Amino acid sequence: MCPLKPVTHVIFDMDGLLLDTERLYTEATQIIASEYNKVYTWEIKVQCMGMKGAMAAQLIIDSLELPLTVDQYLKKIISQYDSLFPNANILPGAEKLVRHLHKHNIPIAIASGGAQDSFELKTTNHKEFVSLFSHVVLASTDPEVENGKPAPDVFLICAKRFPDSPNPDQCLVFEDAPNGVEAGVKAGMQVVMVPDPRLAQEKTKGSSQVLKSLEDFKPELFGLPTYDD
Template sequence: MLKEKKAVIFDMDGSLIDSMWIWPEVDKEYVQKYHLTLPEDFHKAIEGKSYTETAAYFVDMFPSLHKTVEEVQAEWTNMTMELYKTRVCLKPGAREFLNKMKEQNVLLGIATSNGRTLAETALKALKIESYFASVRTACEVASGKPSPDVYLKVAEDLQMKPENCLVFEDIPNGIRAGKNAGMEVCAVDDAFSRPLTEEKKRLADYFIHDYFEIFDDTYERCGV
């Protein structure tokens, strides 16, 4: 998996940290507060979208909100900040993997669909912000995932060619983004996207249940 790889780029939520469980509760609380009804394809519709794009989706879908994109983002951030400070944790084996990559002088980056405030809050709370030479959000590029923009931006920051980067992703559109960037992608198991496991395996080059599988070479090679 790591052969000829000089950089590793992580999606954050669901891939590096266990945090996707936060958002269904936020969605539920938010729609109840404003008496909204989410469409059946809601999760598919927002999959991979940046924090800004998702807020824009709400503003466009629910004009009764009478809110700006910035106001929606700020409200979500206020609703989740304390959880990102105190309740998220690294995926099993992730800290050990980060340390191993640091020892091997592999550059590390973050390419997240989340907002910068929450991303920085989580990284600081977990005391891992110093590992990453680049932290970029999809709000900072032209388009969110499955567009490759945020992955290419991190690779540019790291001064790495896409073929020398390995991506870790937990959702299909995130995997597509990494592949569209010309990078190999390892899909990560996560409870939130577990119903999509077979699709994730079809799209990705590798699949792990946790990062310990990389150390003992028990990860799954996909597309072979």
């Protein structure tokens, strides 16, 4: 672990970090895999987390040897998302942290590997919560994001879009996936990781801090305002 340094801006991943959508992605993918008597394993899922949609689709098709093109797969998976994503819930500690930072005028944003249409579905019941963020960058549909995680593009572009365009080392990233941690580190940012408990410990390397839950985060360790209570 690296020494923790003060930051002025905070960037959040969304899937599996702010919202419990990772279980919904798994459910949707397994429904399709089951059509071909295949199992979407945890090992495959870890590789996909944070990727752009088309890249993740190709990895799943190749790993499970599905007789589908990327376009065919995406059409199938999107129909599953339409029914599942509106059920997404906010994960423990996320709302408290986001509202705390917003209250203290700390600039916050979302940088996700997802797409605009799925983002709208996931946030169906959380519009007010999402409105607290300065902006949202969605790698799969943002024309300025050439490469998805683990490339640093989405985080660098997200930082640039803050009104004061902070340097990367002024930004703290929150992530749950190895691809996202790698992207944040490549961007020159500190990364707090909140991994799935099934994730092997060696997959957390590169992060500045590893937490079991956002409930365990102590803002003052990064020079951010301490919780009032």
